Amino acid sequence: MYNVLSNKKFINTKTLFHAFIAATGLVSVPLHILFSPDPIVSITKFTIHSNIIVALLFTVSTFILLLKKKESRLLNLLKHASLLYMMVVLLSYHFLLSSGGEYSGIRVITNFTLHYLIPILVLLNWIIFEEKKWQSYTSILYPLIFPVLYCLTSLIRGLYDGFYPYFFLNPNEHIPVGVGSYGNVVLFIVGFTFVFIMLSFLITSIDRGIFKYKNRISYKVKI
Template structure:
Protein backbone atom coordinates (compact mmCIF):
# COMPACT_ATOMS: atom_id res chain seq x y z
CA UNK A 1 0.00 0.00 0.00
CA UNK A 2 2.73 2.45 0.99
CA UNK A 3 4.73 1.85 -2.18
CA UNK A 4 1.65 2.14 -4.38
CA UNK A 5 0.70 5.44 -2.78
CA UNK A 6 4.27 6.67 -3.18
CA UNK A 7 4.23 5.87 -6.89
CA UNK A 8 0.84 7.53 -7.39
CA UNK A 9 1.75 10.65 -5.43
CA UNK A 10 5.12 10.92 -7.18
CA UNK A 11 3.42 10.80 -10.58
CA UNK A 12 0.93 13.47 -9.55
CA UNK A 13 3.71 15.63 -8.16
CA UNK A 14 5.95 15.44 -11.22
CA UNK A 15 2.99 16.02 -13.54
CA UNK A 16 2.10 19.20 -11.66
CA UNK A 17 5.67 20.56 -11.57
CA UNK A 18 6.42 19.75 -15.22
CA UNK A 19 3.07 21.13 -16.37
CA UNK A 20 3.79 24.37 -14.54
CA UNK A 21 7.26 24.49 -16.12
CA UNK A 22 5.72 24.05 -19.57
CA UNK A 23 3.21 26.83 -18.90
CA UNK A 24 5.88 29.12 -17.49
CA UNK A 25 8.04 28.73 -20.59
CA UNK A 26 5.07 29.09 -22.93
CA UNK A 27 3.96 32.33 -21.28
CA UNK A 28 7.38 33.77 -20.44
CA UNK A 29 8.07 37.47 -20.85
CA UNK A 30 11.82 37.07 -20.35
CA UNK A 31 14.60 35.03 -22.02
CA UNK A 32 14.58 31.31 -21.21
CA UNK A 33 17.47 31.40 -18.68
CA UNK A 34 15.80 34.16 -16.68
CA UNK A 35 12.43 32.43 -16.96
CA UNK A 36 13.95 29.25 -15.53
CA UNK A 37 15.59 31.11 -12.65
CA UNK A 38 12.29 32.81 -11.85
CA UNK A 39 10.44 29.50 -12.08
CA UNK A 40 12.69 27.96 -9.46
CA UNK A 41 12.47 31.09 -7.31
CA UNK A 42 8.94 30.16 -6.23
CA UNK A 43 8.66 28.38 -2.89
CA UNK A 44 5.69 26.52 -4.39
CA UNK A 45 7.81 25.04 -7.16
CA UNK A 46 10.79 24.20 -4.97
CA UNK A 47 8.58 22.56 -2.35
CA UNK A 48 6.44 20.59 -4.79
CA UNK A 49 9.66 19.38 -6.43
CA UNK A 50 10.87 18.35 -2.98
CA UNK A 51 7.62 16.49 -2.35
CA UNK A 52 7.74 14.71 -5.71
CA UNK A 53 11.37 13.76 -5.05
CA UNK A 54 10.44 12.43 -1.62
CA UNK A 55 7.71 10.18 -2.97
CA UNK A 56 9.99 9.02 -5.78
CA UNK A 57 12.67 8.15 -3.22
CA UNK A 58 10.19 5.99 -1.31
CA UNK A 59 9.84 3.77 -4.36
CA UNK A 60 13.47 3.52 -5.48
CA UNK A 61 15.95 3.88 -2.62
CA UNK A 62 17.20 1.95 0.36
CA UNK A 63 15.67 3.23 3.60
CA UNK A 64 19.06 3.18 5.29
CA UNK A 65 20.82 5.46 2.82
CA UNK A 66 18.08 7.73 1.52
CA UNK A 67 18.37 11.39 2.49
CA UNK A 68 14.60 11.49 2.61
CA UNK A 69 14.44 8.81 5.29
CA UNK A 70 16.32 10.81 7.88
CA UNK A 71 14.52 11.35 11.17
CA UNK A 72 11.67 13.81 10.77
CA UNK A 73 12.13 14.42 7.04
CA UNK A 74 8.56 13.47 6.17
CA UNK A 75 7.18 15.81 8.82
CA UNK A 76 9.39 18.67 7.65
CA UNK A 77 8.30 18.21 4.04
CA UNK A 78 4.68 18.02 5.16
CA UNK A 79 5.03 21.34 7.00
CA UNK A 80 6.57 22.98 3.92
CA UNK A 81 3.85 21.86 1.53
CA UNK A 82 1.10 22.74 4.02
CA UNK A 83 2.48 26.27 4.19
CA UNK A 84 2.35 26.37 0.38
CA UNK A 85 -1.31 25.42 0.48
CA UNK A 86 -2.37 27.67 3.34
CA UNK A 87 -0.57 30.79 2.11
CA UNK A 88 -2.04 30.29 -1.34
CA UNK A 89 -5.60 29.85 -0.09
CA UNK A 90 -5.36 32.85 2.26
CA UNK A 91 -3.23 35.36 0.38
CA UNK A 92 -2.91 34.44 -3.29
CA UNK A 93 -5.98 32.62 -4.61
CA UNK A 94 -8.03 35.79 -4.93
CA UNK A 95 -5.49 37.69 -7.03
CA UNK A 96 -5.88 35.64 -10.20
CA UNK A 97 -8.27 33.30 -12.00
CA UNK A 98 -6.43 30.57 -13.96
CA UNK A 99 -8.18 28.56 -16.66
CA UNK A 100 -7.66 25.29 -18.50
CA UNK A 101 -4.43 23.41 -17.83
CA UNK A 102 -3.23 26.26 -15.62
CA UNK A 103 -6.22 25.84 -13.33
CA UNK A 104 -5.67 22.08 -13.07
CA UNK A 105 -1.97 22.56 -12.36
CA UNK A 106 -2.71 25.31 -9.88
CA UNK A 107 -5.08 23.13 -7.88
CA UNK A 108 -2.64 20.24 -7.88
CA UNK A 109 0.26 22.35 -6.64
CA UNK A 110 -1.62 24.28 -3.98
CA UNK A 111 -4.49 22.05 -2.85
CA UNK A 112 -4.33 18.42 -3.92
CA UNK A 113 -0.66 17.72 -3.23
CA UNK A 114 -0.68 19.37 0.23
CA UNK A 115 -3.69 17.23 1.20
CA UNK A 116 -2.16 14.03 -0.22
CA UNK A 117 1.09 14.69 1.62
CA UNK A 118 -0.74 15.26 4.90
CA UNK A 119 -2.63 11.98 4.45
CA UNK A 120 0.62 10.15 3.72
CA UNK A 121 2.22 11.74 6.78
CA UNK A 122 -0.68 10.67 8.99
CA UNK A 123 -0.46 7.10 7.73
CA UNK A 124 3.28 6.57 7.74
CA UNK A 125 5.17 9.03 9.95
CA UNK A 126 6.54 7.27 13.02
CA UNK A 127 5.98 8.74 16.47
CA UNK A 128 9.53 7.96 17.57
CA UNK A 129 10.90 9.98 14.64
CA UNK A 130 9.73 13.30 16.07
CA UNK A 131 11.36 15.38 18.78
CA UNK A 132 11.22 19.07 19.62
CA UNK A 133 14.94 19.34 18.88
CA UNK A 134 14.18 18.88 15.17
CA UNK A 135 12.13 22.06 14.91
CA UNK A 136 15.01 24.57 14.42
CA UNK A 137 16.48 22.43 11.64
CA UNK A 138 13.12 22.37 9.86
CA UNK A 139 13.18 26.18 9.68
CA UNK A 140 16.51 26.24 7.82
CA UNK A 141 15.00 25.68 4.37
CA UNK A 142 12.43 28.53 4.52
CA UNK A 143 15.00 30.85 6.14
CA UNK A 144 17.57 30.22 3.38
CA UNK A 145 14.83 30.64 0.79
CA UNK A 146 13.84 34.04 2.20
CA UNK A 147 17.44 35.26 2.20
CA UNK A 148 17.84 34.10 -1.40
CA UNK A 149 14.76 35.85 -2.78
CA UNK A 150 15.59 39.04 -0.89
CA UNK A 151 19.15 39.16 -2.26
CA UNK A 152 18.14 38.24 -5.78
CA UNK A 153 15.17 40.59 -5.70
CA UNK A 154 17.43 43.46 -4.66
CA UNK A 155 19.58 42.99 -7.75
CA UNK A 156 16.99 41.78 -10.28
CA UNK A 157 13.85 43.61 -9.15
CA UNK A 158 11.92 40.31 -9.25
CA UNK A 159 10.14 39.12 -6.12
CA UNK A 160 8.10 35.92 -6.55
CA UNK A 161 5.30 36.87 -4.14
CA UNK A 162 3.54 40.18 -3.50
CA UNK A 163 3.82 39.89 0.29
CA UNK A 164 7.64 39.96 0.04
CA UNK A 165 7.86 42.51 -2.75
CA UNK A 166 10.12 45.07 -1.10
CA UNK A 167 9.91 47.37 -4.11
CA UNK A 168 6.16 47.81 -3.59
CA UNK A 169 5.50 47.33 0.13
CA UNK A 170 8.85 48.24 1.70
CA UNK A 171 11.16 46.40 4.06
CA UNK A 172 9.02 47.01 7.14
CA UNK A 173 5.89 45.34 5.79
CA UNK A 174 7.98 42.60 4.17
CA UNK A 175 9.55 41.86 7.56
CA UNK A 176 6.12 41.71 9.22
CA UNK A 177 4.77 39.41 6.52
CA UNK A 178 7.85 37.19 6.72
CA UNK A 179 7.51 36.89 10.50
CA UNK A 180 3.88 35.92 10.03
CA UNK A 181 4.84 33.13 7.64
CA UNK A 182 7.63 32.03 9.99
CA UNK A 183 5.07 31.81 12.80
CA UNK A 184 2.93 29.62 10.55
CA UNK A 185 5.91 27.29 10.05
CA UNK A 186 6.45 27.08 13.80
CA UNK A 187 2.77 26.49 14.59
CA UNK A 188 2.40 23.76 11.95
CA UNK A 189 5.65 22.08 12.98
CA UNK A 190 4.62 22.10 16.63
CA UNK A 191 1.17 20.83 15.72
CA UNK A 192 2.48 17.84 13.78
CA UNK A 193 4.88 16.92 16.58
CA UNK A 194 2.10 17.17 19.17
CA UNK A 195 -0.33 15.12 17.10
CA UNK A 196 2.11 12.26 16.67
CA UNK A 197 3.23 12.35 20.29
CA UNK A 198 -0.38 12.22 21.49
CA UNK A 199 -1.79 9.76 18.96
Protein backbone atom coordinates in the same frame (compact mmCIF):
# COMPACT_ATOMS: atom_id res chain seq x y z
CA MET B 1 -0.30 -15.41 9.44
CA TYR B 2 -3.11 -12.83 9.36
CA ASN B 3 -0.82 -10.18 10.85
CA VAL B 4 1.86 -10.93 8.25
CA LEU B 5 -0.62 -10.67 5.37
CA SER B 6 -2.21 -7.56 6.86
CA ASN B 7 1.20 -5.88 7.25
CA LYS B 8 2.17 -6.83 3.68
CA LYS B 9 -1.05 -5.30 2.35
CA PHE B 10 -0.40 -2.14 4.37
CA ILE B 11 3.14 -1.81 2.96
CA ASN B 12 1.92 -2.41 -0.59
CA THR B 13 -0.78 0.23 -0.19
CA LYS B 14 1.72 2.68 1.28
CA THR B 15 4.11 2.04 -1.62
CA LEU B 16 1.39 2.72 -4.19
CA PHE B 17 0.31 5.86 -2.34
CA HIS B 18 3.89 7.16 -2.23
CA ALA B 19 4.34 6.36 -5.92
CA PHE B 20 1.15 8.26 -6.76
CA ILE B 21 2.30 11.35 -4.83
CA ALA B 22 5.72 11.20 -6.52
CA ALA B 23 4.23 10.74 -10.00
CA THR B 24 1.73 13.57 -9.51
CA GLY B 25 4.54 15.92 -8.51
CA LEU B 26 6.93 14.79 -11.23
CA VAL B 27 4.26 15.42 -13.88
CA SER B 28 2.62 18.55 -12.44
CA VAL B 29 5.76 20.61 -11.75
CA PRO B 30 7.25 20.49 -15.28
CA LEU B 31 3.85 21.06 -16.92
CA HIS B 32 3.09 24.02 -14.65
CA ILE B 33 6.45 25.60 -15.58
CA LEU B 34 6.41 24.78 -19.31
CA PHE B 35 2.90 26.14 -19.89
CA SER B 36 3.52 29.26 -17.80
CA PRO B 37 3.40 32.63 -19.60
CA ASP B 38 6.78 33.27 -17.95
CA PRO B 39 8.56 30.01 -16.99
CA ILE B 40 11.46 31.90 -15.40
CA VAL B 41 9.07 33.53 -12.93
CA SER B 42 7.30 30.24 -12.28
CA ILE B 43 10.58 28.57 -11.33
CA THR B 44 11.14 31.11 -8.54
CA LYS B 45 7.98 30.17 -6.61
CA PHE B 46 8.13 28.49 -3.21
CA THR B 47 5.27 26.24 -4.36
CA ILE B 48 7.43 24.84 -7.16
CA HIS B 49 10.47 24.32 -4.94
CA SER B 50 8.51 22.60 -2.17
CA ASN B 51 6.66 20.36 -4.62
CA ILE B 52 9.99 19.35 -6.18
CA ILE B 53 11.18 18.40 -2.69
CA VAL B 54 8.04 16.31 -2.14
CA ALA B 55 8.31 14.60 -5.53
CA LEU B 56 11.96 13.66 -4.95
CA LEU B 57 11.42 12.51 -1.35
CA PHE B 58 8.46 10.32 -2.22
CA THR B 59 10.28 8.88 -5.23
CA VAL B 60 13.15 7.86 -2.94
CA SER B 61 10.70 6.55 -0.34
CA THR B 62 8.88 4.48 -2.98
CA PHE B 63 12.11 2.76 -4.04
CA ILE B 64 13.07 2.13 -0.41
CA LEU B 65 9.70 0.48 0.20
CA LEU B 66 10.01 -1.59 -2.98
CA LEU B 67 13.44 -2.77 -1.86
CA LYS B 68 12.00 -3.53 1.61
CA LYS B 69 14.59 -1.31 3.24
CA LYS B 70 14.06 0.73 6.40
CA GLU B 71 13.71 4.49 5.98
CA SER B 72 16.52 6.49 7.56
CA ARG B 73 16.01 9.07 10.29
CA LEU B 74 17.10 11.76 7.81
CA LEU B 75 14.39 10.73 5.35
CA ASN B 76 11.81 10.81 8.13
CA LEU B 77 12.92 14.31 9.13
CA LEU B 78 12.76 15.48 5.51
CA LYS B 79 9.27 14.02 5.09
CA HIS B 80 8.25 15.86 8.26
CA ALA B 81 9.60 19.06 6.68
CA SER B 82 7.83 18.36 3.37
CA LEU B 83 4.51 17.96 5.21
CA LEU B 84 5.11 21.34 6.85
CA TYR B 85 5.91 22.99 3.51
CA MET B 86 2.81 21.53 1.89
CA MET B 87 0.57 22.80 4.67
CA VAL B 88 2.04 26.29 4.34
CA VAL B 89 1.63 26.12 0.53
CA LEU B 90 -2.02 25.14 0.86
CA LEU B 91 -2.89 27.67 3.58
CA SER B 92 -0.95 30.63 2.17
CA TYR B 93 -2.28 30.06 -1.36
CA HIS B 94 -5.88 29.59 -0.24
CA PHE B 95 -5.99 32.59 2.12
CA LEU B 96 -3.45 35.00 0.58
CA LEU B 97 -2.62 34.26 -3.04
CA SER B 98 -5.52 32.49 -4.78
CA SER B 99 -7.10 35.75 -5.97
CA GLY B 100 -3.82 37.08 -7.36
CA GLY B 101 -3.64 35.16 -10.64
CA GLU B 102 -5.72 33.55 -13.36
CA TYR B 103 -4.93 30.22 -14.98
CA SER B 104 -5.98 28.66 -18.26
CA GLY B 105 -5.60 25.35 -20.05
CA ILE B 106 -3.54 22.67 -18.36
CA ARG B 107 -2.34 25.12 -15.68
CA VAL B 108 -5.83 25.08 -14.16
CA ILE B 109 -5.21 21.42 -13.38
CA THR B 110 -1.57 21.77 -12.30
CA ASN B 111 -2.42 24.76 -10.12
CA PHE B 112 -4.95 22.57 -8.29
CA THR B 113 -2.58 19.61 -7.95
CA LEU B 114 0.34 21.70 -6.68
CA HIS B 115 -1.62 23.86 -4.24
CA TYR B 116 -4.33 21.48 -3.06
CA LEU B 117 -4.12 17.85 -4.19
CA ILE B 118 -0.47 17.11 -3.34
CA PRO B 119 -0.61 18.92 0.04
CA ILE B 120 -3.75 16.97 0.99
CA LEU B 121 -2.18 13.68 -0.17
CA VAL B 122 0.97 14.36 1.87
CA LEU B 123 -1.21 15.12 4.91
CA LEU B 124 -3.19 11.90 4.42
CA ASN B 125 0.05 9.96 4.06
CA TRP B 126 1.24 11.30 7.42
CA ILE B 127 -2.08 10.48 9.09
CA ILE B 128 -2.50 6.98 7.64
CA PHE B 129 0.89 5.56 6.70
CA GLU B 130 3.72 7.24 8.56
CA GLU B 131 4.96 5.60 11.74
CA LYS B 132 4.64 8.00 14.64
CA LYS B 133 7.91 8.43 16.54
CA TRP B 134 9.21 10.28 19.58
CA GLN B 135 10.59 13.37 17.85
CA SER B 136 12.68 15.88 19.76
CA TYR B 137 11.22 19.38 19.92
CA THR B 138 14.56 20.67 18.63
CA SER B 139 13.61 19.06 15.30
CA ILE B 140 11.00 21.80 14.95
CA LEU B 141 13.74 24.20 13.86
CA TYR B 142 15.30 22.09 11.08
CA PRO B 143 12.49 22.61 8.53
CA LEU B 144 12.95 26.38 8.86
CA ILE B 145 16.32 26.28 7.10
CA PHE B 146 14.86 26.05 3.59
CA PRO B 147 12.18 28.80 3.96
CA VAL B 148 14.70 31.17 5.57
CA LEU B 149 17.21 30.59 2.76
CA TYR B 150 14.42 31.05 0.20
CA CYS B 151 13.44 34.43 1.67
CA LEU B 152 17.04 35.62 1.93
CA THR B 153 17.95 34.67 -1.64
CA SER B 154 14.72 36.22 -2.94
CA LEU B 155 15.45 39.51 -1.16
CA ILE B 156 19.09 39.58 -2.27
CA ARG B 157 18.14 38.87 -5.89
CA GLY B 158 15.46 41.57 -5.68
CA LEU B 159 18.12 44.12 -4.78
CA TYR B 160 19.84 43.45 -8.11
CA ASP B 161 16.99 42.92 -10.58
CA GLY B 162 13.94 44.31 -8.76
CA PHE B 163 12.00 41.04 -9.04
CA TYR B 164 10.30 39.45 -6.03
CA PRO B 165 8.42 36.14 -6.34
CA TYR B 166 5.66 37.21 -3.90
CA PHE B 167 4.13 40.56 -3.03
CA PHE B 168 4.97 40.20 0.67
CA LEU B 169 8.69 40.08 -0.18
CA ASN B 170 8.57 43.28 -2.25
CA PRO B 171 9.46 46.37 -0.17
CA ASN B 172 9.42 48.77 -3.14
CA GLU B 173 5.75 48.69 -4.13
CA HIS B 174 2.48 48.99 -2.28
CA ILE B 175 -0.42 46.53 -1.92
CA PRO B 176 -1.31 44.52 -3.96
CA VAL B 177 2.09 44.43 -5.73
CA GLY B 178 4.24 44.89 -2.64
CA VAL B 179 4.10 45.79 1.04
CA GLY B 180 5.75 49.22 0.95
CA SER B 181 8.83 48.81 3.15
CA TYR B 182 11.43 46.42 4.47
CA GLY B 183 9.81 46.73 7.87
CA ASN B 184 6.59 45.25 6.47
CA VAL B 185 8.56 42.53 4.70
CA VAL B 186 10.15 41.60 8.03
CA LEU B 187 6.71 41.50 9.66
CA PHE B 188 5.46 39.11 6.97
CA ILE B 189 8.55 36.90 7.34
CA VAL B 190 8.13 36.85 11.13
CA GLY B 191 4.46 35.96 10.66
CA PHE B 192 5.29 33.09 8.30
CA THR B 193 8.06 31.91 10.63
CA PHE B 194 5.53 31.80 13.47
CA VAL B 195 3.14 29.76 11.30
CA PHE B 196 5.97 27.35 10.36
CA ILE B 197 6.97 26.92 14.02
CA MET B 198 3.39 26.41 15.24
CA LEU B 199 2.60 23.86 12.53
CA SER B 200 5.87 22.05 13.13
CA PHE B 201 5.19 22.05 16.89
CA LEU B 202 1.69 20.65 16.27
CA ILE B 203 2.94 17.86 13.97
CA THR B 204 5.73 16.93 16.41
CA SER B 205 3.36 16.97 19.40
CA ILE B 206 0.88 14.70 17.63
CA ASP B 207 3.70 12.31 16.68
CA ARG B 208 4.90 12.21 20.29
CA GLY B 209 1.39 11.82 21.68
CA ILE B 210 0.46 8.89 19.42
CA PHE B 211 3.83 7.22 20.02
CA LYS B 212 3.40 7.52 23.80
CA TYR B 213 -0.19 6.23 23.64
CA LYS B 214 0.77 3.19 21.54
CA ASN B 215 3.65 2.33 23.86
CA ARG B 216 1.36 2.56 26.87
CA ILE B 217 -1.23 0.25 25.24
CA SER B 218 1.52 -2.18 24.18
CA TYR B 219 2.89 -2.24 27.75
CA LYS B 220 -0.57 -2.99 29.19
CA VAL B 221 -1.13 -5.83 26.69
CA LYS B 222 2.21 -7.43 27.66
CA ILE B 223 1.27 -7.24 31.33
